[in-house]
Amino acid sequence: METITNNSTLNIQNIRQDFPILSKNVNGKPLVYLDSGATAQKPKQVIDAISNYYQTQNANIHRGVHQLSQEITIAYEHARATVQNHLNAALSQEIIFTSGTTESINLVANSFGKIYIKSGDEIIISEMEHHSNILPWQMLCEEKGAVLKVIPINEKGELLIDEYKKLLCNKTKIVAVTHVSNTLGTINPVKEIIALAHEINIPVLIDGAQAVPHIKVDVQDLDADFYCFSGHKLFGPTGVGILYGKEKWLNEMPPYKVGGGTIKTVTFKKTEYAALPLKFEAGTPHIEGGIGLAAAIDYVNEIGLENISAYECELLDYATLKLMAIEGLRIIGTAKEKASVISFIIEEIHPLDVGTILDKQGIAIRTGHHCTQPLMKHYGIPGTIRVSLVFYNTKEEIDVLVNGIQKAIKMLK
């Protein structure tokens, strides 16, 4: 058998021990989990933090005078500071806890849209956006009579920056693009995209859902106005996410949901809203979500995002070459800058069929349009098979995948 060399400094077998689910059998076969782009698995450090919260820390935050409430308030605010440091945000109040990327984008579309978007204005997104970064803007445009403009892509799945430059004009009010494409893996030049918009004082929102698990994000270096991500793709719990927003924007924007916790004073005539970040955090938050997310960020930082990026790059190259060698397989998305996400189709075989046969072999991948129907339309395909790799995956697993695909082709042709 061919020996697989691993140039990484990471001890992957030790890392895998941290993820209890990875030792599970599925359909009688060892699980090969290649769907972390949909949701990542959780290390025991995160699971323990959540369990510990319920066993020893549970109380409501920002409300009680009692000891437990004060302790968990401190822990929750510490979690916010962990996110702040991780993104290198200037201020902790620029970090808003949400339920996920989807809610973060909806928050901005609703709140920013309410005061800044009017009839005839333009909003720029791109052709490779997830539906979550299309629909809130589309709905806003319909409500306000504004116009959605779309940055096109080339055949490799890269944004056409020259076309973007042409779209930017005095009618543009906000630009919203993804950092990393969930379907193609393309890493977009968001720093350049932001700089170009800033030349004419237009704010930019970055959908970072697929970026934060793979690359170091520095919102000040990017100069992003808004940056959104989800906890569950970053090895944290589901139901928690982050909206980073520059303080000046968040201060001007009205609350998006209102209720307990968002106010300074309430009378039936007039309510004065609380300062940031509580203004945007109505109701009792997903407390264990915040605690779990902080544990996930600590975990990722312990391994080191630079080590993670280097190892994932190695995995991506290995998988790309192995997959390309399969007859009839075509990779969709061949951008120069890519995160460890590979979409592909196989001649004359429906992605769903391949997914079903892989599942029987314990291999978890995703099939379908990946919530990017306009992108599928661009390529003229109904969907793809998507493999998303993270640092707990191995080259041996990629070999299992390749054998699994070959078996599927044999059965389905």
Next chain:
Amino acid sequence: MSIAEIENEIVEEFELFGDDWEGKYEHLIDLGKHMPLIDEQYKTDDRLIRGCQSKVWLHSELKDEKIVFTADSDAIITKGIIALLIRVISGQTAEEIMHTQFVFINKIGLIEHLSVSRSNGLVSMVKQMKLDALAYKQMKSYKL
């Protein structure tokens, strides 16, 4: 043959494969390749079943008081699943089709439980077949 008899026949057929999932799937794929194909003229958007990752076209017509189904799909495993459904209910009366529980599905251990099989469109297909049966039944009762 009655619906129950056909279902039993299918269960016995798949039991032959025991735990051999590859054998079961190969058989299913083979059934898909030989199923009663929908006439090309009926492969229209209004006959597409929603809720499937793959495209599924279903057509039904009344022949001697019995409902006859034909279908097609762009995914071969999906096609095999429809072939099984068609084998069970095509040529039965509207009344019988409406009351079919498709008990064979859980017994052959091949396709996940009905209620969770959204992605392969099984639920949508069963629903559409029953809706067609209901429509024919109502048509008939109006005539009476």
